[in-house]
Amino acid sequence: MSQRQAQRLPHCGSVRAKPRMAPLSIIVTVKQVPDTNEVRIDPKTNSLMREGIPSILNPEDANAVEAALRLRDEHGGTITALTMGPPQAEAVLEEVLCLGVDRAVLLSDRAFAGSDTLLTAFTLSRAVLKLKTFDLILCGRQAIDGDTAQVGPQLAAFLDIPQVTYAEEIVFTENMFRIQRGLEHTRELVAAAPPVLVTVNAAGPVPRHGSLYAIAAACSGEHLLRWNAKDLALPPSMLGLGASPTAVKKIFEPDRSVKGELLEGTEKEMAAQLIERLRTMGCL
Secondary structure (H helix, E strand, O other), rough: OHHHHOOOOOOOOOOOOOOOOOOOEEEEEEEEEEEEOOOOEOOOOOEEEOOOOOEEEEEEHHHHHHHHHHHHHHHHHEEEEEEEEHHHHHHHHHHHHOOOOOOEEOOOOHHOOOOHHHHHHHHHHHHHHHOOOOOOOEEEEEOOOOOOOOOOHHHHHHHHOOEEEEEEEEEOOOOOOEEEEEEEOOEEEEEOOOOOEEEOOOOOOOOOOOOOHHHHHHOOOOOOOEEEEOOOOOOHOOOOHHHOOOOOOOOOOOOOOOOOOOOOOHHHHHHHEEEEHHHHHHHO
């Protein structure tokens, strides 16, 4: 992103903590992603083709939801789930409502189509401000359809709040969040005062199954809101593909024509077969 592009981005302003820290107000962002085994690419737009492809809740977002539920179970409060996507993205909000999330908001508008991570984070930030007070924002570390790990940090930047990434465990004590980060070769313990944004990785809390009570509440549809660009007062200069500073120049799909071969027998026999195949292919 160029300096000129950075300068034109509107700033959402700082968010102040609540005077009283209990119970907690938590926002968790989630995303509906295509099953990565079924991904297809549009050769004209270099974007994912989602029509007719099975969709799932992004796995690390599920870890973030579980972290939110555990904090609420211990300290009380409310959890609001946010997602941005087409109308069918409502399915992942229904899923997290069944897990026990208190309410959910779908940000959906044709004007959002093609938004890159920067404009996605900006749109989410406007939704957060519309929700007003919060203590903690939880996001999955990254989505499996993009693997950029950018939306969480960008959202924190738009809101002008601290961020802690790669969280594996989060506890709240003495008005502070204490976060264990999982780094490549070590673990790090960080303390952060609210409000703060935390991204949760795959080593975070294992997602639970929905309870009958939560499923019944989710089926009522009373806890699901839908907001569009007008509801968020978003400027046209921050909407969609045309306004996104990111451009995809080249993309490729994996070659699915290559098929594997299953070897059978004892370990010694399979090892011998493998060596023979490698010799035949000229690899040895």
